[in-house]
Amino acid sequence: MSAFRAQPLQPLNSGQLNSRGTNITPIKTVRRPTENLPAEGAKQHKKKKEKLSALCKTPPSIVRTRNGRDYRRGNFLGEGGFARCFQMKDASGQIYAAKTVAKASIKNEKTKTKLLSEIKIHKSLKHPNIVNFVDCFEDDVNVYILLEICPNQSLMELLKARKRVSEPEVRFFMVQIVGAVKYLHSRRVIHRDLKLGNIFFDPDMNLKLGDFGLASVLPSTDSRKYTICGTPNYIAPEVLGGKHTGHSFEVDIWAIGIMMYALLVGKPPFQAKDVEVIYERIKKTEYYFPEDKPISPSAKTLIQDLLSLNPLNRPTIDEILNYEWFKGPFPDKTHEISLSETPVSLEQISRAQSSINFTNTKTNAGIYTPRNKDPVEILRSDLQSEQPRAMLPTSLSPNDTRNKYQEVDPSQMGRPRRVNFSANFSTAIKRLNQVCFETYQNMRRLEYAGKEQSQTQEAVDCENPTLISKWVDYSNKYGFSYQLNNDDIGVLFNDDNTLLKLHNSDRFLELLYHENEGWACVENSTSHPPTQAKRQLEIVDFFAKYMNSNLSKVSENEDRKEIVFLRRYTRTSDYIMFEMTNGNFQFNFKDHHKICISKSGMVITHISPNRSTRTLPLAAVLRQGNFPQEQVPSCLEKITVIKEAIKRKAFKEAN
Numbered sequence: 187m188s189a190f191r192a193q194p195l196q197p198l199n200s201g202q203l204n205s206r207g208t209n210i211t212p213i214k215t216v217r218r219p220t221e222n223l224p225a226e227g228a229k230q231h232k233k234k235k236e237k238l239s240a241l242c243k244t245p246p247s248i249v250r251t252r253n254g255r256d257y258r259r260g261n262f263l264g265e266g267g268f269a270r271c272f273q274m275k276d277a278s279g280q281i282y283a284a285k286t287v288a289k290a291s292i293k294n295e296k297t298k299t300k301l302l303s304e305i306k307i308h309k310s311l312k313h314p315n316i317v318n319f320v321d322c323f324e325d326d327v328n329v330y331i332l333l334e335i336c337p338n339q340s341l342m343e344l345l346k347a348r349k350r351v352s353e354p355e356v357r358f359f360m361v362q363i364v365g366a367v368k369y370l371h372s373r374r375v376i377h378r379d380l381k382l383g384n385i386f387f388d389p390d391m392n393l394k395l396g397d398f399g400l401a402s403v404l405p406s407t408d409s410r411k412y413t414i415c416g417t418p419n420y421i422a423p424e425v426l427g428g429k430h431t432g433h434s435f436e437v438d439i440w441a442i443g444i445m446m447y448a449l450l451v452g453k454p455p456f457q458a459k460d461v462e463v464i465y466e467r468i469k470k471t472e473y474y475f476p477e478d479k480p481i482s483p484s485a486k487t488l489i490q491d492l493l494s495l496n497p498l499n500r501p502t503i504d505e506i507l508n509y510e511w512f513k514g515p516f517p518d519k520t521h522e523i524s525l526s527e528t529p530v531s532l533e534q535i536s537r538a539q540s541s542i543n544f545t546n547t548k549t550n551a552g553i554y555t556p557r558n559k560d561p562v563e564i565l566r567s568d569l570q571s572e573q574p575r576a577m578l579p580t581s582l583s584p585n586d587t588r589n590k591y592q593e594v595d596p597s598q599m600g601r602p603r604r605v606n607f608s609a610n611f612s613t614a615i616k617r618l619n620q621v622c623f624e625t626y627q628n629m630r631r632l633e634y635a636g637k638e639q640s641q642t643q644e645a646v647d648c649e650n651p652t653l654i655s656k657w658v659d660y661s662n663k664y665g666f667s668y669q670l671n672n673d674d675i676g677v678l679f680n681d682d683n684t685l686l687k688l689h690n691s692d693r694f695l696e697l698l699y700h701e702n703e704g705w706a707c708v709e710n711s712t713s714h715p716p717t718q719a720k721r722q723l724e725i726v727d728f729f730a731k732y733m734n735s736n737l738s739k740v741s742e743n744e745d746r747k748e749i750v751f752l753r754r755y756t757r758t759s760d761y762i763m764f765e766m767t768n769g770n771f772q773f774n775f776k777d778h779h780k781i782c783i784s785k786s787g788m789v790i791t792h793i794s795p796n797r798s799t800r801t802l803p804l805a806a807v808l809r810q811g812n813f814p815q816e817q818v819p820s821c822l823e824k825i826t827v828i829k830e831a832i833k834r835k836a837f838k839e840a841n
């Protein structure tokens with residue numbers, strides 16, 4: 187069979203992402219009907235002809251992408267209301283799941299917008315408990331979303347096979363689910379279709395949340411959505427209020443409550459044959475705990491709170507794991523036997539062991555627990571065990587650096603009020619590259635001028651720039667933290683946002699990236715931080731404590747002359763390069779000498795290993811071949827390395 191030529195999808199424009207907000211889409215009574223257990227209830231909605239996935243034909247045996255990559259189609263994996271999923275193997279033998287959507291099923295604008303939104307949101311996510319998005323392409327008949335393969339099916343199949351699941355197992359599941367949802371909410375993403383059938387097992391039996399077909403990014407934490415959507419058994423009461431009430435992150439908390447109940451009791455709490463009856467029960471939170479399926483009182487308490495009618499009475503995602511129920515027996519992992527039967531002796535796991543397992547599971551799910559342990563201890567042991575400085579890749583891939591990128595307008599940064607920037611991501615990258623270009627051009631000009639003039643000129647000292655005096659690369663977990671020589675402390679978080687805590691002030695600045703609005707800088711007080719920022723502030727304090735007690739400064743303190751953020755960093759085997767929002771470039775070399783290029787390439791600063799700092803016109807240093815008095819080893823070579831590194835950034839593609 188001839189291979190189809192697949193092409194990359196058209197890029198989304200930002201307006202498409204939230205367009206669903208004003209449309210009322212019908213409640214999805216046909217999605218994964220088996221979620222509405224038991225079977226009689228499901229049959230009512232099982233109208234085969236309505237399933238768009240039925241339009242999806244088996245893909246060709248070889249799918250070839252435009253950039254010449256071949257994927258060999260393998261077995262059929264499963265089917266939802268919208269897509270069919272097949273195994274795909276690449277040339278190296280790596281197997282993926284290809285969620286395949288027939289183009290015939292995306293004829294109308296709404297379906298197209300939904301698919302593009304799913305792709306855009308899913309692509310932006312990276313978390314150990316979220317199905318990894320690998321690639322996306324299309325051929326004449328299908329759109330393929332290439333995903334990490336989850337060969338052990340979903341929680342729905344597990345429940346079907348097991349009928350009920352034990353409390354220790356559900357505790358473990360809950361932590362992984364909470365980790366994934368916490369990550370989504372921190373990025374202002376609401377999943378809106380959390381259900382057992384959308385939570386898969388990877389080869390190691392870790393849970394992976396998938397299907398972002400109904401996910402939505404909220405423009406701000408206090409905005410609301412009005413589209414009625416979801417899967418009947420999991421819909422929160424405020425969603426049924428539709429246009430009038432609106433809904434937000436709490437719908438996911440509700441769905442977590444439904445899943446917890448379903449796993450422990452064996453069926454969802456509002457289960458009925460008729461969907462209308464389900465909705466009536468949901469609106470009145472009419473459910474009960476069957477006596478013949480006993481569950482612990484602390485489990486009931488958590489379920490009751492999660493299923494609070496008033497969304498504001500539900501625990502936040504950060505509060506769920508503080509419930510008493512999580513103090514019960516906690517396994518070290520999910521074992522494969524769980525797919526078919528209850529593992530023995532889970533109830534016998536000791537308190538001490540359970541506590542260790544709970545903490546480890548939280549850590550693996552990206553959940554930071556400062557109250558459980560001294561943060562400095564956690565960080566120290568993590569850094570020691572992972573040896574990140576030695577073990578991190580010698581250079582960051584373009585993607586890595588791109589993700590670390592932040593863009594602001596430096597002239598606006600000092601204003602003590604909310605400022606919005608309207609730059610999209612690629613414009614922002616271009617702007618950053620423009621700064622590199624100007625600096626590179628000036629350095630090159632000075633270099634030529636220096637070669638032509640033989641006499642030496644007097645070196646006049648200039649003002650020292652703002653420098654990074656300490657840093658911790660913890661981007662494998664939280665982000666990159668740094669302390670400036672004005673004592674401000676910042677963290678460039680892995681979710682692309684930055685928080686800068688100003689020293690000798692109770693103010694802090696958040697640099698947030700938003701899909702539609704571009705970059706925004708928000709100033710707040712540490713005494714009344716917005717809820718979303720609380721956690722990040724804790725992490726900044728966590729780093730601050732670590733850096734203060736473990737790292738020595740590379741330069742002496744300076745008063746704050748301006749507000750400066752780190753906007754991008756690059757690590758190689760020879761140096762780490764910092765690009766700051768004021769256009770400065772700092773290079774920390776392996777031999778502990780640091781050089782900063784500022785004023786668009788006109789000024790150079792040397793910080794010696796013993797912290798003595800000198801700032802001179804670059805022209806003077808180039809003409810003399812080095813700094814006077816305190817000589818920099820291989821000074822001109824270092825300047826060339828810097829110039830070349832800045833040049834590479836200047837000519838880098840914006841996307």
Ligand SMILES: Nc1ncnc2c1ncn2[C@@H]1O[C@H](COP(=O)(O)OP(=O)(O)OP(=O)(O)O)[C@@H](O)[C@H]1O
Pocket residue numbers: 217218239263264265266267268269270271283285317333334335336337383384386396397399
């Ligand atoms: N990463 C994966 N690994 C293995 N199988 C998968 C994966 N993702 C999806 N599947 C299989 O494909 C089926 C359909 O996927 P998915 O639920 O994402 O599609 P959908 O049509 O959007 O579903 P829904 O009807 O819930 O909207 C799943 O039920 C599952 O059997």
